[in-house]
Amino acid sequence: MIRFAAVRLLQAIPVLFGVITITFILIHSAPGGPFSADKAVPPEVLIALEEKYDLNLPLWQQYFGYLEDFISGDFGPSFKYPGRNVSELIASAFPTTAELALYSMIVAIGIGLFAGVVAAMRPNSVQDYAPMSLAMIGICMPSFLLGPLLVLIFGIYLEWLPISGWNSLPGDKILPAITLGTGYAAYIARLTRGGMLDILSQDYIRTARAKGLSEIVIVCKHGLRGGLIPVVAFLGPAFAGMLGGSFVVETIFNIPGLGRFYVQAAFNRDYTMILGTTIFFAALIVSFNLISDILAMWMNPKLRQKDLGDEK
Amino acid sequence: METKSKSMSEKDYSEENSSLWKDAWTRLSNNKLALLGLVTLVFFCIIAFLAPWIAPYGYEEQNLILGASPPSYQHLLGTDIFGRDMLTRIIYGGRVSLLVGFIATSVALVIGVSWGAVAGYAGGKLDAFMMRLVDILYALPFMIFIILLMVVFGKNLLLLFFAIGAVEWLTMARIVRGQVMTLKKQEFIEAAHSMGLPKQIIIVRHIVPNAIGPIIVYATLTVPNVMLLEAFLSFLGLGIQPPESSWGLLINYGVETMEEYPWLLIFPGLALTITLFALNFLGDGLRDALDPKTSKD
Numbered sequence: 046m047i048r049f050a051a052v053r054l055l056q057a058i059p060v061l062f063g064v065i066t067i068t069f070i071l072i073h074s075a076p077g078g079p080f081s082a083d084k085a086v087p088p089e090v091l092i093a094l095e096e097k098y099d100l101n102l103p104l105w106q107q108y109f110g111y112l113e114d115f116i117s118g119d120f121g122p123s124f125k126y127p128g129r130n131v132s133e134l135i136a137s138a139f140p141t142t143a144e145l146a147l148y149s150m151i152v153a154i155g156i157g158l159f160a161g162v163v164a165a166m167r168p169n170s171v172q173d174y175a176p177m178s179l180a181m182i183g184i185c186m187p188s189f190l191l192g193p194l195l196v197l198i199f200g201i202y203l204e205w206l207p208i209s210g211w212n213s214l215p216g217d218k219i220l221p222a223i224t225l226g227t228g229y230a231a232y233i234a235r236l237t238r239g240g241m242l243d244i245l246s247q248d249y250i251r252t253a254r255a256k257g258l259s260e261i262v263i264v265c266k267h268g269l270r271g272g273l274i275p276v277v278a279f280l281g282p283a284f285a286g287m288l289g290g291s292f293v294v295e296t297i298f299n300i301p302g303l304g305r306f307y308v309q310a311a312f313n314r315d316y317t318m319i320l321g322t323t324i325f326f327a328a329l330i331v332s333f334n335l336i337s338d339i340l341a342m343w344m345n346p347k348l349r350q351k352d353l354g355d356e357k
Numbered sequence: 358m359e360t361k362s363k364s365m366s367e368k369d370y371s372e373e374n375s376s377l378w379k380d381a382w383t384r385l386s387n388n389k390l391a392l393l394g395l396v397t398l399v400f401f402c403i404i405a406f407l408a409p410w411i412a413p414y415g416y417e418e419q420n421l422i423l424g425a426s427p428p429s430y431q432h433l434l435g436t437d438i439f440g441r442d443m444l445t446r447i448i449y450g451g452r453v454s455l456l457v458g459f460i461a462t463s464v465a466l467v468i469g470v471s472w473g474a475v476a477g478y479a480g481g482k483l484d485a486f487m488m489r490l491v492d493i494l495y496a497l498p499f500m501i502f503i504i505l506l507m508v509v510f511g512k513n514l515l516l517l518f519f520a521i522g523a524v525e526w527l528t529m530a531r532i533v534r535g536q537v538m539t540l541k542k543q544e545f546i547e548a549a550h551s552m553g554l555p556k557q558i559i560i561v562r563h564i565v566p567n568a569i570g571p572i573i574v575y576a577t578l579t580v581p582n583v584m585l586l587e588a589f590l591s592f593l594g595l596g597i598q599p600p601e602s603s604w605g606l607l608i609n610y611g612v613e614t615m616e617e618y619p620w621l622l623i624f625p626g627l628a629l630t631i632t633l634f635a636l637n638f639l640g641d642g643l644r645d646a647l648d649p650k651t652s653k654d
Contacts, residue, residue, distance in 0.1 A: 056489075056492070059489070059493065060492065060493045063490075063493035063494075064493070067502075068502075068505070071505055071506070072505070181634065181637065181638075182630075182634075184633075184637065185581070185630050185633035185634045185637060186630055187585050187588060187589065187629070187633075189588070189589060189592040189605075189608060189609075189612075190608055190622075190626040190629065190630070193608075193611075193612045193615055193622055194622070194623075194626070196615075197615050197616075197619060197622070201616055288500075289499070289500030289501065290500075292500065292504070292593065293589065293592065293593065296593065297612070307501065307504070308504060308508075308593070311504055311505055311508040312508055319505065322501070323501055323502075323505070326501055
């Protein structure tokens with residue numbers, strides 16, 4: 046277990062390094078720079094600016110300079126917001142995105158687990174088909190369609206919920222969380238159903254039934270533990286997907302999160318901001334993947350054993 | 358079902374291929390939802406292909422006096438704010454959406470299959486290196502990566518194919534590698550080896566065809582992902598650019614005016630959702646038919 050975690054942690058280093066390198070090459074091979082989009086800056090000023098931010102140096106020197114700063118924990122100053130550095134900007138916008146992702150995750154796990162377990166308890170019956178058909182709709186309905194439709198129905202026609210904003214009106218977090226969470230709820234429902242069907246046909250479940258345990262104890266105590274493994278393994282990627290999806294949801298609902306910030310930075314060629322945000326997202330995704338893999342492994346006795354025996 | 362196809366291959370090797378496909382077809386045609394998906398998809402593709410002859414109005418034909426009108430007998434799906442026929446716009450938009458879906462998937466398919474096959478077959482250090490690279494790319498927050506690509510290099514269609522393909526090949530590479538690693542230990546590959554066949558021929562002629570089931574299945578399930586991605590980018594204003602149009606772009610326009618003219622959002626949304634439905638059902642059906650082992654239920 047610990048060995049597995051340590052190996053994975055070490056593997057994360059080249060991953061992050063790769064992310065930095067690819068992003069760096071990408072943004073610097075783009076036409077235009079952070080100061081070229083502005084209203085014509087006098088050439089002297091441009092030179093001074095480039096000197097200030099080391100943009101006049103050869104690319105490889107900039108690259109190693111950035112790496113050096115990065116290792117000492119400095120993401121550098123933002124080009125577009127003078128006087129503020131990237132870490133500050135990320136720290137100010139990220140909590141909103143994190144909160145959105147958290148609520149969406151609650152929606153996704155809550156609905157997904159419930160629907161999946163209900164479906165697995167009576168396979169190939171109405172109790173199975175109804176939630177699974179809904180799940181299919183959830184998968185096929187992109188968030189940028191679902192969001193506006195929800196706004197149209199609950200915000201404009203019924204006037205039950207606010208249609209945009211964040212932290213300004215009561216209930217303004219409900220629609221964004223549902224919009225972002227639904228697709229993942231659908232995936233989780235399918236994974237839960239699959240996992241539970243696998244487990245519920247095992248011998249030890251039959252033993253539990255023979256012992257006369259109630260169906261609820263069998264499903265919740267004995268079934269879920271094994272049946273949830275694929276779901277737990279999915280949570281890491283789901284989280285990554287939610288960060289990406291937050292771009293759209295933040296745009297639809299006018300939420301001041303990191304996603305919108307990022308798109309803006311990319312348009313502005315704000316090199317340090319792009320790099321900083323990309324690395325930040327990548328680090329988050331890598332750690333969440335790691336956590337969900339470790340959890341999934343810890344929950345599966347077979348894999349735990351294999352890890353001990355297999356010393357490759 | 359699994360044992361059936363196995364015993365068949367033991368009985369008569371030369372017929373294994375065709376009977377495996379026949380077998381798969383029987384299973385697929387028993388799956389009503391998958392068939393419905395297939396029919397819907399073919400129908401949409403034909404309409405998209407024949408767009409210039411089928412569309413009731415011209416693509417750019419405006420009727421400013423009419424403006425945005427709800428569905429009527431003349432305009433089955435209504436018109437947009439410039440008085441352009443929505444049905445026509447959706448048919449032409451579907452052309453782009455479907456095209457992006459299939460081409461970008463093909464890009465992903467070619468990269469993923471060759472990458473996975475080489476890595477799985479070579480094994481050892483090369484395999485470790487190649488899969489490490491895949492892991493690194495996996496960890497890239499790909500949405501960010503694509504947004505970056507589109508913003509930085511301008512928004513052209515070719516780049517869109519490349520960008521989406523560049524992201525979607527990773528899972529394909531992993532699947533193919535896994536398949537190849539099991540296949541290469543089998544006797545018929547050993548036999549090919551002992552006959553002195555060169556590696557490339559073994560990979561192309563013997564290994565890839567035997568891994569084709571999961572490849573087809575996964576490719577079918579990639580198309581809806583790709584179409585979603587294109588729609589997502591177009592929605593952010595980073596994908597297809599006007600005057601071209603795609604379902605994602607139409608949805609984007611629809612959102613802007615949904616309070617007054619909800620049909621401008623609902624119909625392109627329906628078109629996209631139905632297509633994704635069809636593809637997913639077909640993909641699930643194909644998985645059950647071609648690859649009973651990995652089938653979830």
